[in-house]
Amino acid sequence: MTTHLIQRRFPSSTLRSSAWRLGLHGTSLLLPVLLWLVVSHAQVVDAAFLPSPPQVMDSLWSMARDGILVADASASIRRVMLGFLVAAVVGVPLGILMGSFATIRALLEPLSGFLRYMPAAAFTPLLIIYLGIDEAPKIALIAIGTVFFNMLMVMDAVKFVPQELIETTFTLGGSQRQVVAQVITRYALPSIIDTLRINMATSWNLLVVAELLAAEVGLGKRIQLAQRFFRTEQIFADLLVLGLIGFAIDLTFRLLLRLTCRWAV
């Protein structure tokens, strides 16, 4: 919704042409790559600190060939997805209820507002004590770090459902349950999808912290190992993969928004 809002507030006639827009998108991605090429080629910075694009590509290719890349990426994606899923399944309904019912909000808002300010990473020692060192504490860490944002942002989105729409539904014979499920949730759906899209980034941020906990595989883990052996090209390669995965997920959410909420986009 945010991007659409900007478009509506500052409409640009040129941006309507998709070729021009595509050009801008391309520039925003290609320009840094170009800069990187130039800087590494000019050898302003020691290659050990700033590997060149070919070196990074080589590293990427060799990790792919050895199967490390797929193993790392799938382990990381699995952790993030599970943690994110828990945070969504718990956070979205609670957020909707908090936005809809003053009592539930009074009950949960102070608590979640308070917990949100505790850095999720600080929970790590406790999670290890409670859940051991396998996948569970990693997933829990991601879930904890994301769920309160989900709750509070969805709650805010629900506040924007027009009161008149809710009241009209009651006068049409709708029950409280129907109003929450069929009107409030439906109206807030575009914002909920957008909330999830934004908080997906939070989940990915927590991944690296989660993989500090005795992980065998994972993109974050690989980066830490690479640092130990001063393999900067590997760090660059993994960062690139992290960025690409994030970008793909972001696009998927945008597509989902377009498909499910044509009325809002």
Place this chain on the structure above:
Amino acid sequence: MEFNVQSLSKTFGEGRHARLVLKDINFKVCSGEFTAIVGRSGTGKSTLLRLLAGLEHPSHGVIRMDGQPVTGPGPDRGLVFQNYSLYPWLNLAQNVAFGMSLQGHFSRQEIRERTAYFLDVVGLADRRKLLPRECSGGMQQRVAIARALAAGPKVLLLDEPFGALDLHIRATMQNFLYRLWERTRLTAILITHDLEEALLLAQQVHVLAPNPGHISHTFTTNFNHQDLNSLRFSSSFLHQRQILAQAMESIEPYSEDMGPT
């Protein structure tokens, strides 16, 4: 059907902040009657309508529908707001059908037929697939009326339904609503600050006086509605309009915010 309002009062807030908005309102609306309530801004017109709809609770007095006290909103009292409160994700036909599907006691067949019928009544049968945002304000308001009627209310409550429309469309919509009333003999209570609108549509016009809101005058009209556009300029209509305007002037000669500074 009989809609009965007895010594209705409404206070907002408590203690020091308590504010009496409506005081001792009494009136009755019978089946097939069109009643209008006129008053200046802030006299409590919307509050009154919300009380009738069951969206607010009376501080004092009762609202009875066929003898039963009104305790909350329900499908026997349809409501149309000034702002087009259509469901933006549903097309016009789905909007009209929504109330019926919420209630659960209409069959699919019934829902389809009633939706088609009421879309036709408001003249939008061929626009059924459009989304609300693709429609003009007048069209949206006609859909809102169709949606309220399709849900099968005993009385239709309208809060300045045409207040956001420009003058020309407004006149068209007023004519439309009158013809709709003629055709369906719906029972309606219309809130408006447009005196012409009130006189044109209603048989009974209550004037709501401010501070706190109370009914100061009640007029009954008896016009020949054959040609609505010439009725607006007929001498009997204009005369009645003047009487109504004078009545309103007498309760509030010069409001403070309009006086010289």
